[in-house]
Amino acid sequence: MPFRSTQARSQQRRSSILAAAEALLLEAGMAAVTHRRVAAAAQVPLGSIRYYFSTREDLLLAALDRLEAARADAAEQAAARLRPAVPARRLAELFLESFYGPDLGDSALIGYVGVVLDCARESEVLSLRMREHRESLDAQLRALLDAAGRERLSVSLTTAVVDGSLFNAAALRREGLAEIAVAELTPVLEPGA
Numbered sequence: 001m002p003f004r005s006t007q008a009r010s011q012q013r014r015s016s017i018l019a020a021a022e023a024l025l026l027e028a029g030m031a032a033v034t035h036r037r038v039a040a041a042a043q044v045p046l047g048s049i050r051y052y053f054s055t056r057e058d059l060l061l062a063a064l065d066r067l068e069a070a071r072a073d074a075a076e077q078a079a080a081r082l083r084p085a086v087p088a089r090r091l092a093e094l095f096l097e098s099f100y101g102p103d104l105g106d107s108a109l110i111g112y113v114g115v116v117l118d119c120a121r122e123s124e125v126l127s128l129r130m131r132e133h134r135e136s137l138d139a140q141l142r143a144l145l146d147a148a149g150r151e152r153l154s155v156s157l158t159t160a161v162v163d164g165s166l167f168n169a170a171a172l173r174r175e176g177l178a179e180i181a182v183a184e185l186t187p188v189l190e191p192g193a
Contacts, residue, residue, distance in 0.1 A: 016042045021063040026111030030118035068133040071101035075140040088189040091148050092182040104178040110170045
């Protein structure tokens with residue numbers, strides 16, 4: 001019995017560490033994710049961070065995988081809510097949920113766009129992990145478009161519209177980024193567009 005208790009505490013501590021790393025990643029960017037700052041945010045000793053994640057890159061990889069798991073789960077849930085003859089606007093909303101995950105608030109969207117860019121600058125390993133995640137994402141988005149009867153639409157076109165919309169709106173410090181992206185994607189998703 002004590003082993004299970006210790007194991008549960010260990011899993012809880014690791015989860016707390018990853019939640020703190022993920023929050024820092026989205027709020028302040030990749031540069032903010034250090035062992036010391038994550039330990040402070042998770043309210044655990046610095047040694048705990050190093051116990052679970054020997055390098056900063058290991059910590060970042062685990063945080064990216066956690067973000068991707070949440071995004072993939074949101075995509076599955078969005079696909080389950082897809083109905084036949086879905087209007088283009090509703091499909092755009094489901095597409096955005098599938099693309100960016102459960103939190104579509106402005107700060108989360110800006111943070112996620114920043115994370116993608118940071119991975120390319122930070123290291124080849126992180127960039128390659130992001131590429132793996134993108135392949136999974138593209139497959140889920142392709143399935144969503146196919147199920148909605150939009151087989152002829154290119155996933156790269158639809159994701160470029162959303163990425164461009166979010167990047168531009170964020171750079172201009174606009175609010176309501178999700179709504180802006182949905183409004184710009186909707187005409188692209190109209191049947192026969």
